[in-house]
Amino acid sequence: MKTEPVRTLPVLDVSLCLSAGQTFGWKKHKDDWLGADGESLYILNQMTMGDAKKLVENPAVFKLFGLSDFDRNERLLKLGPELEPMLCSLQGLRLMSLEGTVQSLFSFLCTPNNNIKRIEQMVTSLFSFGVQKTIENSHVQVFPCLERLAEVSEIHLRQLKFGYRARNIPVVAKELLARGGVRYLDQVKSATYQDVLPQLLSLQGVGPKLADCIALFSFGKSEAAPFDVHMWRAYKKLYGVAVDEPLTQKQYQKAGEHMRHRFGLDAGAAHQFIYCYEMMKDNPAAKNRSADSAT
DNA sequence: TGTTTACCTGTAAA
């Protein structure tokens, strides 16, 4: 008699997911993570899925962390056995599916030539322009709408230490409004990866890397594989590219295509494991930001 | 078309 394989829910490491460069602006409050994605507010506790009944029962959380994809890791391992160390040591890592397209886009506008700590500060500054809401007696800001972002001045953002990125925030907000605002973004979101890319690239301050981040995390284009300096370093080691090879526009294109050829629609998830494994090597403590935030 | 260069700010090395 054939026995059905036991379908256990994937393990979820909330801290790891929220600290993996997919989303910004979440705050650790005691054992919980507080934050917003689009119009939804979340209080997420750091437990594995097996234990956290509240998380399992919440459909929004289920979707946010892509938990319906039960056997993605098995699939990845089959497509790329070289990912075994990453998949083993990052079992709770999930590719997130973010609802807030405006939030995601403007968060990534803060990231170029920057470091995590300052990016978090800048995104928090952007959240401060948003409306405050309440969840279980806690106050959480919702990310500001395009109209609000469009009226924030570059001067003000420079005072908030945005540097040269200050210019892009109101410019891109106005440009998006001119294109139809949220309706336009929804329309872009429903297009294919190949069609989404040029539309994102036409925005000031959005280059190939940001376009891939936005496409992957917020527009659901799971074949996108963003290459930053860390991902490129990890990729070179993994696939035998010379260590001194710089990440040119050409190499960016080539590496992305290789990822898509090897992993197909799982290229984005594969990227996330490779990237995150490389980051953990540099700073294993990033996994437990709870320890840091106490200081 | 493909390669350099400047860009705000903060922090860790040199």
Next chain:
DNA sequence: ATTTACAGGTAAA
């Protein structure tokens, strides 16, 4: 104590 390098890149030269 100062200077330099560089960090989830991009755009312009």
